[in-house]
Amino acid sequence: MAEQQFYHALKVNNDLCFGCTHCMNVCPTGAIRIRDGKASIRKNWCIDCGDCMKACPVDAFYIEQDDFDKIYHFKYRVALVPAVMIGQFPSNISESEIFSVMRELGFTHVFQTEHTVDVIHELMLEEARSATDKPLISSFCPAVVRLIQVKFPSLVDQIMHVKPPIDTSAIFFRKKLQDEGIPDEDIGLFYVTPCAAKIAIVKSPVKDRPSPVNGVINMDFLYNKVLHGIKNRSGSSTRSPGDNLPNLGPKHISWSLTNGEAPYMKGRCLAIDEIHNVIDFLERVENDEIQDVDFLELRACDESCAGGVLVVGNRFLTAERLRKRAQLFKDIHGMPDDLVPYRDYMKSRVTVETPEPRSMLMLDTDTGVALQKMEQVRKFMCYLPGIDCGACGSPNCLSLARDIVQREAQLSSCVFIQRTMEKHRKLHGDHAIRIIEKTWGKDRLDKDCTKIGAKDEGS
Amino acid sequence: MEFRYEIEGGNFSRAGHASSAVKKILKQLNVDNKVIKRVVVALYEGEVNVVAHAEKGSMMVDIDEQRIRIRIEDSGPGIPDIDLAMQAGFSTASAAVREMGFGAGMGLPNMKKNTDQMHVTSEVGKGTQVEMITWFRQ
Structure with missing residues (x-):
């Protein structure tokens, strides 16, 4: 498997x-x-x-990120920056200041990830018009796409077939620079990522097509570098923020926030963020309990990308700053001018195939064997205490039972089972300690006053 | 392998719990996704029927390598005319129940559509029994 x-x-x-x-x-x-x-x-x-x-x-x-010096392997060094990067700075630091400092740090071009959102939006509307299996699920958040693959495999067909903005924008800017006469090998495109899931798309390109992105830089790393640059300088930057920075409109600015996509889709649309909320809702979709919903915007993080694990700023403040910015540019509509001539080029290149189901839930590929294993799981559950303490090294009793059946753990991994075995003299105390050390490491139960909360914490 | 779930009449907030549990079991057994979907739709309809009409009920599930057999029994008003109840759109649901998004008269027809075999027996004033079988491989 x-x-x-x-x-x-x-x-x-x-x-x-x-x-x-x-x-x-x-x-x-x-x-x-x-x-x-x-x-x-x-x-x-x-x-x-x-x-x-x-x-x-x-x-x-x-x-894991690419070494920052990797950008110098290229003559033209392009940073692809999502809106939440800007959102996390205090409001007295302007967008152009941020982009100027990024150019001081070594990038020749700074582009915004949401630049190509209109192409994605058009393709989404087209797909929604012809789709019969509803609700359609946005393909924006890669963690959600993977969640559906492993936990809700019956819903993979409902995931939309459009690449997320990081891919589409990388394809666009690469082509645009090539058309300006820059050889492809001189272009180094680096994506500034707010989360781990988006890196995964860059690093696992589809089939034989190479990824349009050359490397990934973690957003927290770059945030520190930029803020350091701003704080350690008198006056404003001498470097221009770059001539390719059209002001994007409200749709672009808020696309990666919660309710970024849903208001722009037709019919009954819902926006749900935070992974447990998403799981709960997909559970209902899978049961066919949810009727007449046309589109689902699902995001793994609370407050969507503003809550990404690599976003340094507070997620509510980040979202607030971007919403204010969207309000400021409320009169800007439609596709950025430089993208218009590339509409057809883009549309033929930014669709993806249906992701394959990869159920992690099955006990065995053979239903008969899986049935036997399930009987064993249920039998083990009669003995396990149901306390879900995790002291065995598995997240809960049911997981331990499954791990035992899959030969990845033993019933005696459970500390309560150990006590019972000791009581019936089926396990020696020394042996029990050895079992615990196998899970928790050697000498893990020795006195240690430097651990968090202990007498000499941190020393 | 057998499973049993109790269904509480009138508690719509819990409707779907038994079908969710069965769905999780079938996923673990590597049953085809399309088959799971059909089974779950039929089960959910059956579960909602008990919640909507009966005082209480239970769902007995028996799974082997080839098929899933489900028996839903309830203590409730029963169905006077089963053939009529099997017609799409026929409903006895109250306005209050319809307001909650249930009672469109598609319950039994939908269940039949999503199972390979279905058999309904009922006694007015006592209760209803539905037995459904779905094969894992068509």
Whole structure:
């Protein structure tokens, strides 16, 4: 089943991870286990939502990015910046200031990711007109697309077939620069990402087509660099923000926020953000409980991209700043002028195939074997306490039962089962400690006064 | 393998719990998505019928390698004319129930459409029993 795995940018730093249960408990797909005292992510189950990273008390999760110096491999260094990057700065720092400093940092061009939203919007309206299977689900948020693949495989056909703005804008700006006479190999396009899921699209290009993006820079990294640049300078930047910065309209500015897409679609449209809300709603869609809804805008993060794990600013303030900006430019409508001649070029290049279902729920591909395994799971559940403490290294008792059946854990991994076994003299105390150390790491139960909350915390 | 779920009459907020649970089971058994969808639609309709009309009911699910057999039983008013109830659009639902988005008269017809075999028996004043079978491979 695991022939081809998802690419993941989300990684665990084993030097920092000390083995606790925070990430495991919040993971919406139950993709994390604790083994040998460290969190390990099941690659086929992880959807890159970043909830683990948000929950980690010791910042042991990180998102792999390209080395910033990689931009100097190219003569023309293009930064592709989403609106939320601007939104997180305090309001006394202007957009042109931010873009000027980015050019000081080494980029020759700074472009906005939402520049091509009108092309996406037109394709979405066209697809909605001919679709029979409703509600259609937006393909904007890659974490949601993956969630549907692994947890709601019956809904993959309802995901729209349009690439997200990061891809479409990269295709457009690359073509535009080529048409200005710049050789393709001299163009280095770098996407400034607010989350882990969007990196995954860049790094796992579809079929034989290479990704139009050359590298990824984490938004928190660039935010620090830009803010540092602004704070350590007297007066304003001498560098112009660049001549290719048309003011985008309200649709573009708010596209990545909650209710960014829904108001622009036809019929009954709903916008839902935050992964658990999304899961709850998809559960109902799958049961056919939801009638007469035409379009669903689903976003994995609370406050959509403003709540991305790499967005430094407070998500509510970020969204507020962008909404104010959208209001300011409320009279700007329609496609940016430079995009108009490329409408047909773009439309023929920014559609995607239906993502394949990759159910992580099945116990076995063979229904007969799966049935046997399920009987075993139910039998183990008679013995497991149902406390869902996570001390076995699996997120809850049912997960442990499934892990046992799949030969990835043992019944004695449960600390309560251990006590019962000790009572009936079927397990020696030393052995029980060895089992716990296998999950939580050697000497994990020794006295340690430097842990968070203890006497010598942090020393 | 057998499963049993109780259904509470009149509690619309819980309607869908049993069908959700069965859906989760079928996903784990790698049953085809299209088959799951049909089963769940039929189950949900059946569940809502009990919630809307009966005092209480239960759903018995029996799954083997080939098929799923579901038996829904309720203690309720019963159906005087089953053939009439099977017609699309026929409904006895009150205005209040219709306002909640239920009672369009598509329950039993929809269930029949989404199962391979369906058999309804009923006794007025006592209750209704629906038995449905769906095969995993067509």
